[in-house]
Amino acid sequence: xxxxxxxxxxxxxxxxxxxxxxxxxxxxxxxxxxxxxxxxxxxxxxxxxxxxxxxxxxxxxxxxxxxxxxxxxxxxxxxxxxxxxxxxxxxxxxxxxxxxxxxxxxxxxxxxxxxxxxxxxxxxxxxxxxxxxxxxxxxxxxxxxxxxxxxxxxxxxxxxxxxxxxxxxxxxxxxxxxxxxxxx
Numbered sequence: 001x002x003x004x005x006x007x008x009x010x011x012x013x014x015x016x017x018x019x020x021x022x023x024x025x026x027x028x029x030x031x032x033x034x035x036x037x038x039x040x041x042x043x044x045x046x047x048x049x050x051x052x053x054x055x056x057x058x059x060x061x062x063x064x065x066x067x068x069x070x071x072x073x074x075x076x077x078x079x080x081x082x083x084x085x086x087x088x089x090x091x092x093x094x095x096x097x098x099x100x101x102x103x104x105x106x107x108x109x110x111x112x113x114x115x116x117x118x119x120x121x122x123x124x125x126x127x128x129x130x131x132x133x134x135x136x137x138x139x140x141x142x143x144x145x146x147x148x149x150x151x152x153x154x155x156x157x158x159x160x161x162x163x164x165x166x167x168x169x170x171x172x173x174x175x176x177x178x179x180x181x182x183x184x
Contacts, residue, residue, distance in 0.1 A: 044141030
């Protein structure tokens, strides 16, 4: 099984990302919210809206082969969206997307990341080190959803100390760019 590649989202990815979001919501959130709410959430955005999001936020897609299997974006200090195709679950897609977002936040010298997580996404954000700040009700596409407001404090490296981590092969790497030429 190959690892997902992560790259900047391009406006041309909007259709694939829109389809991915709709599919992920319909399949992955079934049971977390009533069926009519899931349908409202799944159909609540257009490709044009996603394209605009790609153009004004820091968006990334994860791919396996040529297929777009994940999407995440950073809007200010908020991890605004994080979606994974259900067929690509368990393959590190969410982790790779989140690592990319966090590395960008650190490069931008942010002190924290926030997220308004769905009930389905809350466990993933806990796994990434976020803590619950509050629960809330938000309106979207004519429905109201219970969400969890979350935050994560970002520790900064000491002056002169590079933020180094180990990749899956035990090598020291400084950032999330797993897709440089000649790699994997």
